[in-house]
Amino acid sequence: MASPADLKYTRTHEWVRRDGDTVTIGITDHAQGELGDITYVELPEVGTEVAATQPMGIIESVKAATDLYAPVNGEVVAVNDKAVETPELLNSEPFGDAWLVKVRLQNPDQVAELMPATEYDAFAEHGA
Amino acid sequence: MxxxxxxxxxxxxxxxxxxxxxxxxxxxxxxxxxxxxxxxxxxxxxxxxxxxxxxxxHMGEVEVTGSGALSFLQEVASNDISRLEPGAAIYALLTNPQGGVIDDIIVYRYPDRDAYLIVVNAANRDKDVDWLQTRRALQPERDVTVEDISDxxxxxxxxxxxxxxxxxxxxxxxxxxxxxxxxxxxxxxxxxxxxxxxxxxxxxxxxxxxxxxxxxxxxxxxxxxxxxxxxxxxxxxxxxxxxxxARMPLYGNELSDTIGPLEAGLGWAVALDKGDFIGRAAIAAMKEQGAPRRLVGFKLVGRSGSPRHGYPVMAEGRPVGEVTSGAFSPTLGENIGLALIERGAAGVGKPLDIIVRGKAAPAVQVKLPFYRREHPAGAGNQSA
CATH class of the missing domain: 3.30.1360.120 (Probable tRNA modification gtpase trme; domain 1)
Known part of the structure; x- marks a missing residue:
């Protein structure tokens, strides 16, 4: 499945959608496929300051636990309680209902530095 | 890869x-x-x-044949192999002299040959075969052949x-x-x-x-x-x-060279009364004194990440042991696990804290197994 062209991507398999001075963040379809059945999601609290490439949450599947990384610097302004309550949503709707956090950007230029969809898909296919 | x-x-x-x-x-x-x-x-x-x-x-299969096969198996395995009629099987442990476990196995007696098949864990195959061959070589005169037929x-x-x-x-x-x-x-x-x-x-x-x-x-x-x-x-x-x-042990998690059968709750697979076998004295001594650690089952109480092998376990604010296996249980929809903990902290209903990535997740000890099927095998599957 090709990743949506209107989003930006990280090497740690998060997607980022910019909306003015905030971004919405989730994990990619490739990431959910690698993890398998997702059973638990732990997200930062609203108000938390996060820093690009630093862990800000945890995604667990039946197999293993992995970190969720912040793609950008900024302040968490919203978290998706629905994804926390029904983690399996990350398997079925990774780019949609299962968004994870919204962050107010400290430096909007950071978004431009992330990968476009075609580059991410090639990266994800050829090995992380 | x-x-x-x-x-x-x-x-x-x-x-x-x-x-x-x-x-x-x-x-x-x-x-x-x-x-x-x-x-x-x-x-x-x-x-x-x-x-x-x-x-x-990938599982290993080892055949034991010869007129001395039974006495050899009685020496290396914890359970009473003499109880096996032709066509019967028994769960047992290969125990070391210190009373630890080399592997957990099933011994099958062939239905139509005077011989036995041991099914061993893939990860332990070479170690088990070496061990059995070494024990076999101690008495070269006896009529026993140990053959790895896994391939x-x-x-x-x-x-x-x-x-x-x-x-x-x-x-x-x-x-x-x-x-x-x-x-x-x-x-x-x-x-x-x-x-x-x-x-x-x-x-x-x-x-x-x-x-x-x-x-x-x-x-x-x-x-x-x-x-x-x-x-x-x-x-x-x-x-x-x-x-x-189903609370079945996994070698390397619930069993190891340094975790004994009594600690793992597998006393039922150890026939102390069958005569001597490797590790018997150590296991009997532990039985006398009481096993210092117990394998217990627990469920996490709140929402949390899953317990995993090696996570620390606390009770009343102090460390009492480790998680041996843990997972999100697909049948129960809850986080479950087995832990090897100090005897004094063990007991159904007693609380534990499982340290999940540095944070204490409250847990309660529960009866084992976590899951038991309604109809036992071989009971006609109707009457049971």
């Missing part, structure tokens, strides 16, 4: 079939094995609700409430007449097989042993025959969650 890593691993004759079924293949005990096909949760639930098919060709033996299992019915349609033999922990010869899908009513899931079912070049025929036939009843191929991921719910 790189190509070179893949080629260094052993492959079962079914590996191309696993690929075509969409399996994710991973290294396991030196083998390239399917960890999951579609979803661990779905595979797990299929085994509880209908049936699952497992490639177990020429194929093994698959079908497990689940529909397993017996599905397998029965592939043979003229009356498989339902094979009692739990027994085996018999049968022609299955045209293949001469030994069919054992044993497994590692907590469900009824069979494990099939065939010449390795014929195992694919049995796999294909079972998969084709069972699909209409919901049978699916099952990988190692669900095999682990299934055995955990």
């Amino acid at each position: 790189s190509e070179s890593t893949e080629t260094a691993l052993r492959q079962t004759p079914l590996v191309e079939r696993h690929r075509r079924l969409g399996a994710r293949l991973v290294p396991f005990a030196g083998w390239l094995m399917p960890v999951q096909y579609a979803s661990i949760l779905e595979e797990h639930r299929a085994v509880r609700a209908a049936a699952g098919l497992f490639d177990l060709t 020429r033996t194929g093994m698959v299992a079908i497990q689940g409430p529909q397993a017996v019915a599905i397998a029965a349609r592939l043979t003229d033999a009356d498989l339902s007449a094979i009692a739990p922990f027994h085996w018999a010869r049968a022609i299955v899908a045209g293949v001469p097989a030994l069919v054992a009513r044993t497994g590692y899931t907590g469900e009824d079912g069979f494990e099939f042993f065939t010449p390795i070049e014929r195992i694919a025929d049995v796999w294909d036939a079972l998969l084709g025959e069972g699909q209409s009843e919901g049978l699916v191929p099952v990988g190692l991921g669900a095999r682990d969650t299934l055995r955990l719910e």
Whole structure:
């Protein structure tokens, strides 16, 4: 499945959608496929300051636990309680209902530095 | 995974079939094995609700023959092998002189030959064979042969409430007449097989042993025959969650060189009254004093990440042990685990804290097993 062209991507398999001075963040379809059945999601609290490439949450599947990384610097302004309550949503709707956090950007230029969809898909296919 | 890593691993004759079924293949005990096909949760639930098919060709098989076979097995294995009638099987441990565990095994007595088959964990195969050969060599005059037949033996299992019915349609033999922990010869899908009513899931079912070049025929036939009843191929991921719910030990987690059978709650597999065997004195001494640690089951109380092997366990603010196995239980929809903890902290209903990534997750000790099927095997499946 090709990743949506209107989003930006990280090497740690998060997607980022910019909306003015905030971004919405989730994990990619490739990431959910690698993890398998997702059973638990732990997200930062609203108000938390996060820093690009630093862990800000945890995604667990039946197999293993992995970190969720912040793609950008900024302040968490919203978290998706629905994804926390029904983690399996990350398997079925990774780019949609299962968004994870919204962050107010400290430096909007950071978004431009992330990968476009075609580059991410090639990266994800050829090995992380 | 790189190509070179893949080629260094052993492959079962079914590996191309696993690929075509969409399996994710991973290294396991030196083998390239399917960890999951579609979803661990779905595979797990299929085994509880209908049936699952497992490639177990990586497991080790060791044949013990000769007039001294029984006395040799009585020396190396913890359980009383003399209780085995022809065609019967028994769970036992290979114990070391310190009372620790080298491996957990099933010993099958052949139905029609004066010989035994030991099925061992893939990860322990070489270690076990070395150990058995070493013990054998201590008394070269006795008539015992220990032979590793793993390379020429194929093994698959079908497990689940529909397993017996599905397998029965592939043979003229009356498989339902094979009692739990027994085996018999049968022609299955045209293949001469030994069919054992044993497994590692907590469900009824069979494990099939065939010449390795014929195992694919049995796999294909079972998969084709069972699909209409919901049978699916099952990988190692669900095999682990299934055995955990049924409280079956995994060597390296619940058992090791330094975890004894009594600590692991496997006293029932140790026949202290059968005569001497390797490790008997140490195990008897521990029984006298009481095992210092106990294997207990627990459930996490609130929402949390899953407990995993090696996570610390606290009680009343101090460390009391470690998680040996833990997972999100697909059947119960809760986080469950086994932990090896100080005797004083053990007790159903007593609280524990599991340290999940540095944070204490409250847990309560529960009765084991976490899951028990409604109808025991071999009870006609109606009357039980």
